Amino acid sequence: MQQTAEKPVKALIIDDDPLFCRILSTGLCAADYDVSVISCFPTAEAFIESKARGVSGHGPGPLPNFPDVIILDYFLDNGKTGLELCKAIRRHSAVPIVMLTGNTSTEAAIACLESGADQYIHKPCQVPELLARINASRRRATQAGPAGWSRTEPAPERRIERAEATLLPDERTITLGEMRIALTEKECRLAEILFLNMSTPVSKDDIGSHVYGSARNLYSRSIDVLVGRLRTRLRSADSKFRIISERNFGYRLVRKSS
Amino acid sequence: MKTDEYALFDTNFLRATLDIQDKSVLVEIYREYVDRLGDFLALAESPAPDAESLYREAHSMKSASGAIGAQRISVELSLLEALLKDHRHTAESREAVARLRQLAKLTMQEVQTYLGTLDG
Numbered sequence: 001m002q003q004t005a006e007k008p009v010k011a012l013i014i015d016d017d018p019l020f021c022r023i024l025s026t027g028l029c030a031a032d033y034d035v036s037v038i039s040c041f042p043t044a045e046a047f048i049e050s051k052a053r054g055v056s057g058h059g060p061g062p063l064p065n066f067p068d069v070i071i072l073d074y075f076l077d078n079g080k081t082g083l084e085l086c087k088a089i090r091r092h093s094a095v096p097i098v099m100l101t102g103n104t105s106t107e108a109a110i111a112c113l114e115s116g117a118d119q120y121i122h123k124p125c126q127v128p129e130l131l132a133r134i135n136a137s138r139r140r141a142t143q144a145g146p147a148g149w150s151r152t153e154p155a156p157e158r159r160i161e162r163a164e165a166t167l168l169p170d171e172r173t174i175t176l177g178e179m180r181i182a183l184t185e186k187e188c189r190l191a192e193i194l195f196l197n198m199s200t201p202v203s204k205d206d207i208g209s210h211v212y213g214s215a216r217n218l219y220s221r222s223i224d225v226l227v228g229r230l231r232t233r234l235r236s237a238d239s240k241f242r243i244i245s246e247r248n249f250g251y252r253l254v255r256k257s258s
Numbered sequence: 259m260k261t262d263e264y265a266l267f268d269t270n271f272l273r274a275t276l277d278i279q280d281k282s283v284l285v286e287i288y289r290e291y292v293d294r295l296g297d298f299l300a301l302a303e304s305p306a307p308d309a310e311s312l313y314r315e316a317h318s319m320k321s322a323s324g325a326i327g328a329q330r331i332s333v334e335l336s337l338l339e340a341l342l343k344d345h346r347h348t349a350e351s352r353e354a355v356a357r358l359r360q361l362a363k364l365t366m367q368e369v370q371t372y373l374g375t376l377d378g
Contacts, residue, residue: 019290019322026283027276075317102317102339124324124332127275 008034011134012067014044014085015100016077020123024071027127036067041080048085052092067095069134072117074101074108083115090116090184094172096137100125114225116184140185160195163255165241167195176237186211187230190223194230194243194253203250227251264329266361267368271327281376288369291326294319295362302338302355313342328369331361 011033015021018039025035038044051066070089072082086097099117101108102124112120118137121130160167166175172188174181183191193202193210207223227243234241240256272284298319301307316339324332334357341351 017318017322019287019294020318020325022290023272023276023287023322023325026278026287030276030278075314102321123321126271126325127277 008032009069009134009138010034010036010067011069011071012036012038013071014038014076014082015071015073016040016075017073020073024127024130027130031127031131041076041078041085044076044085045088048088048092052088066093069096069098069138071130071134072097072099073123074099074103074112083111086112086115086117090182092182094141094182094184096134096141098130098133098137110222113186114222114229118185160192162195162198163240165195165239167191174233176234176239176241179237181233181237183230183233186226187233190226190230194251198253198255201246201249201252205250207250264333265327266330267365267372268327268329269368269372271329272325275325285373285376288326288373291322291328292366292369294322295331295366299355299359299362302358307347309342309345309347312347313339313345316342328365331358331365334358334361 009032011028013021013024013028013035015024015037016039021037021039025037028035038047072086074082076082076085082099086099089095089097097117097119099112099115099120100123101112101120102122104122109120118140119133121133160169164177167188168174169188169192172183172185174183174188174191189211190207193207204220204223208220211223211226227245231243234243242254242256244252244254246252272287276284278284298315301315302312316335320332320335320339323329323335334354338351338354338358341348341354
């Protein structure tokens with residue numbers, strides 16, 4: 001049974017396999033979840049776009065009918081993948097996402113996490129394990145604040161300000177001028193170490209320790225990908241901040257003077 | 259990987275997984291599974307199936323089989339999925355389909371027997 005008993009947790013399953021959806025939704029309903037299912041990629045994409053559009057002008061608090069957790073399949077219909085949806089969701093929201101994948105490779109696991117998933121689980125999976133993963137994701141999200149699409153209340157005890165940028169690690173958002181951007185957990189941790197060391201080169205080992213909890217070279221390529229994503233976010237906000245590559249060392253965050 | 263190391267059909271698996279008492283829900287899920295497995299085998303044994311569609315269906319059926327407790331079929335399907343990864347239906351993948359047909363026959367018999375106990 002789910003651990004927060006006040007009201008049912010709203011779970012959204014995005015999976016194109018009707019039988020597997022049925023098994024999952026039956027198991028989640030038995031655990032008192034309020035379950036919705038989207039079974040094709042275009043519908044899921046439209047759902048995310050509609051929720052994203054709803055953010056503008058909306059006040060604090062989660063949008064109505066938005067799920068508390070999303071369970072997202074890796075392989076979807078028409079050759080599309082859940083990775084694309086995961087990235088699209090992360091552009092707007094920090095809602096917990098558990099990805100399901102029938103691919104047991106390390107690459108698939110990394111792809112899920114790098115796309116912004118909080119957890120991944122191999123198919124075929126048992127519902128009790130899925131519930132445990134959901135609970136773990138929700139616990140972390142609850143510690144970081146509400147998981148809606150329009151979180152606006154800052155966490156005053158953790159706030160990093162550099163020029164026009166304000167990073168709120170507990171909320172996983174960065175405000176650049178008037179633009180607020182939701183970050184994934186790992187993007188946020190990367191931004192945190194770079195903003196704390198503004199203008200100073202930070203080694204890949206230090207980034208690895210801060211973001212992944214390990215300085216092993218295993219994460220070198222993942223760090224490059226993560227930096228690329230943060231660069232894109234900074235550019236999308238027309239920001240003056242730039243992440244410079246420090247050859248054979250790591251990265252440095254700078255701010256253009258004009 | 260030897261498929262006979264795995265259970266042919268674990269009758270407790272789905273019930274324990276779902277934590278539900280409603281037998282009719284279990285019956286519906288099993289019946290849907292049996293239909294899907296039949297459709298899959300019909301596709302796999304057709305003269306010239308589209309290998310890419312077959313690959314995707316093998317992937318889906320692998321998960322569904324594992325989720326209902328048909329572990330041996332799930333493992334065999336994961337082997338077939340690997341053989342079809344390049345979207346080519348070769349002699350090797352056809353042999354895997356033949357093995358699946360045998361496993362499916364045995365599994366469906368066990369499922370039908372179990373459904374009889376649930377209906378009663």
